[in-house]
Amino acid sequence: MAYYIARRLGLAILVMLTISFMSFVMLKMSGDLAISLAGEGSGADYVEFLRKTYGWDKPLPVQYWNWLIKALQGDVGTSFYYGSPVLSLIAERLPATLSLGAMAITMALAVAIPLGMAGGRAPGSIIDRIALFIALLGVSTPIFWLSFLLILVLGIQFAVLPISGGGSVRHLAMPAMALAFYSMPAIIRISRAGMIEVMRSEYIRTARAKGLRPWQIYLQHALRNTLVPVVAVASVQFGFLLGGSVVVENIFAIHGIGYLTWEAINQNDYPVVQAALLAVSAAYVVLTLLADIVNMMIDPRIRLE
Amino acid sequence: MNSRITGSVPAARLWKGPRIPVGRWGLATGVFIIGFITLVAILAPWIAPYSPYEQSLANRLVQPVFMEGGTWGHILGTDHLGRDYLSRLIYGARLSLLVGFGTIVLSAVMGIGLGLLGGYFGGRVDMAVMFLLTVRLSLPIMLVAISLVGLLGNSLPLMMLILACFLWDQFLVVTRSLTMRLRNAEFVLAARAAGLSNVRIMIGEVLPNLVSPLIVVGTLEMAHAILLEAALSFLGLGIRPPDSSWGLMIAEAKDFVFFESWLVNIPGLAMLVLVAGITFLGEGLRAWLAPDSSQ
Numbered sequence: 072m073a074y075y076i077a078r079r080l081g082l083a084i085l086v087m088l089t090i091s092f093m094s095f096v097m098l099k100m101s102g103d104l105a106i107s108l109a110g111e112g113s114g115a116d117y118v119e120f121l122r123k124t125y126g127w128d129k130p131l132p133v134q135y136w137n138w139l140i141k142a143l144q145g146d147v148g149t150s151f152y153y154g155s156p157v158l159s160l161i162a163e164r165l166p167a168t169l170s171l172g173a174m175a176i177t178m179a180l181a182v183a184i185p186l187g188m189a190g191g192r193a194p195g196s197i198i199d200r201i202a203l204f205i206a207l208l209g210v211s212t213p214i215f216w217l218s219f220l221l222i223l224v225l226g227i228q229f230a231v232l233p234i235s236g237g238g239s240v241r242h243l244a245m246p247a248m249a250l251a252f253y254s255m256p257a258i259i260r261i262s263r264a265g266m267i268e269v270m271r272s273e274y275i276r277t278a279r280a281k282g283l284r285p286w287q288i289y290l291q292h293a294l295r296n297t298l299v300p301v302v303a304v305a306s307v308q309f310g311f312l313l314g315g316s317v318v319v320e321n322i323f324a325i326h327g328i329g330y331l332t333w334e335a336i337n338q339n340d341y342p343v344v345q346a347a348l349l350a351v352s353a354a355y356v357v358l359t360l361l362a363d364i365v366n367m368m369i370d371p372r373i374r375l376e
Numbered sequence: 377m378n379s380r381i382t383g384s385v386p387a388a389r390l391w392k393g394p395r396i397p398v399g400r401w402g403l404a405t406g407v408f409i410i411g412f413i414t415l416v417a418i419l420a421p422w423i424a425p426y427s428p429y430e431q432s433l434a435n436r437l438v439q440p441v442f443m444e445g446g447t448w449g450h451i452l453g454t455d456h457l458g459r460d461y462l463s464r465l466i467y468g469a470r471l472s473l474l475v476g477f478g479t480i481v482l483s484a485v486m487g488i489g490l491g492l493l494g495g496y497f498g499g500r501v502d503m504a505v506m507f508l509l510t511v512r513l514s515l516p517i518m519l520v521a522i523s524l525v526g527l528l529g530n531s532l533p534l535m536m537l538i539l540a541c542f543l544w545d546q547f548l549v550v551t552r553s554l555t556m557r558l559r560n561a562e563f564v565l566a567a568r569a570a571g572l573s574n575v576r577i578m579i580g581e582v583l584p585n586l587v588s589p590l591i592v593v594g595t596l597e598m599a600h601a602i603l604l605e606a607a608l609s610f611l612g613l614g615i616r617p618p619d620s621s622w623g624l625m626i627a628e629a630k631d632f633v634f635f636e637s638w639l640v641n642i643p644g645l646a647m648l649v650l651v652a653g654i655t656f657l658g659e660g661l662r663a664w665l666a667p668d669s670s671q
Contacts, residue, residue, distance in 0.1 A: 086507075086510055210599070213647045214607070215623070311516075315518045318607050318611065341527070
């Protein structure tokens with residue numbers, strides 16, 4: 072088990088290094104940082120001075136190495152636009168996106184797992200058709216349109232939820248619903264498929280033969296085995312939500328990572344863009360690593376591979 | 377579903393595309409919807425009642441025909457610049473399908489190429505391919521796509537290329553796992569004994585066997601590409617005005633959403649129908665072409 076975790080950790084670190092290198096190259100491609108930092112109309116001497124101060128006159132691999140060392144110490148540069156350290160900007164905005172994502176994935180799991188399992192228990196039944204129809208709507212509805220529909224119905228027609236801004240649970244409810252709807256199909260699908268597979272298995276037949284009540288079979292036997300792929304999918308979906316919430320944050324004016332990135336792109340504030348990409352990728356890599364470890368605990372068979 | 381199938385990436389992580397079982401009716405529905413929209417897109421210059429660019433400030437925000445005050449002159453009304461909404465919708469369909477198709481062709485080349493390499497050679501080559509896949513799956517598509525578009529500009533071919541760089545993973549997974557199965561098949565061994573080069577075996581012998589499942593993957597990924605383009609355009613980082621894209625139409629209408637909600641609902645509904653149609657088509661094709669494929 073220790074070996075498995077060590078290998079998995081090594082892979083995660085290697086992935087993060089690759090992504091950090093790609094984001095570094097992207098930052099370099101965005102143009103000459105010295106000129107951007109000096110501002111328009113600065114003298115060539117000043118630009119040259121900045122280039123020397125920040126070490127941007129050195130070869131690219133050296134620059135990457137220096138950048139990496141600094142980044143590991145928590146210094147990922149300074150925002151062109153705000154003039155403050157990028158890390159503090161990210162730290163300021165991350166909680167909004169994380170709580171939005173957490174709320175969305177909780178909603179999605181709470182609806183999709185029971186729905187998928189109920190569908191998988193009796194494929195072709197009415198409830199199964201409803202589950203599949205919801206999954207179809209989930210993959211087909213553009214999230215920005217869904218957001219507007221929610222605003223029109225819940226925000227205007229019934230006026231039960233605030234239509235813009237972040238900060239409270241009520242503010243996050245509508246954007247979280249939109250995001251949850253978007254990640255439900257994958258969870259419905261996988262819990263449905265897992266349930267179908269589990270219901271065919273020998274040990275469920277044994278449990279039935281022993282005379283266990285149906286709910287005992289579902290909760291104690293089927294759920295546990297359906298959970299392994301669900302954990303993996305949920306962690307991936309949570310990662311998608313962190314990156315994919317940019318549209319929803321934009322519509323509902325939630326000042327999270329997605330909104331920050333979008334603003335930074337429009338202001339050509341590339342150090343912020345780079346750091347936001349790194350932060351979201353890192354969150355995803357850590358999540359999937361944790362999911363794999365959790366799965367190893369739920370299902371000992373995985374350790375043997 | 378064990379991790380041996382996909383190497384270092386647990387298989388569950390790759391369950392991304394829609395997997396909704398549909399029957400024969402589903403396939404028929406998909407063919408009908410996509411056929412209709414494709415026809416409309418191709419015939420756009422002939423069937424659009426007005427030019428999608430022509431503004432008429434005297435005719436701003438005319439209601440669609442099914443609402444009070446609507447006229448048959450503008451069946452779906454006009455937008456905030458007085459442009460005919462139906463014509464913009466028709467030209468938008470053109471763009472959605474073009475982006476969807478172009479992106480998928482590019483990403484298919486990338487994914488199938490890598491999948492053939494990894495599946496055919498195995499070993500270290502395969503490890504490298506799987507590492508690339510893991511890196512790709514760890515990148516947040518939406519954020520990286522908008523950053524790259526913001527950085528490199530948003531011409532149409534460039535946008536398709538950027539989207540393609542993020543949509544090859546399903547092609548790779550399917551190609552790789554099927555190639556692995558065929559690697560030691562008799563016809564491959566025979567081709568090798570006959571002295572064919574590896575490239576010729578991969579393209580001439582292995583690839584033709586993968587056509588059906590890959591068509592299914594391509595169809596389903598096209599839905600993905602179309603939704604991404606719409607989201608990019610919605611954020612102002614995709615198709616630029618005055619060109620017409622459904623995502624852009626919704627973005628342009630968002631200031632009017634409280635008063636004229638049909639401006640948002642018409643392109644939104646069009647998008648839903650198109651993507652649902654593609655999903656029906658893809659899943660229907662899966663049931664028809666590759667009923668036993670677990671991928």
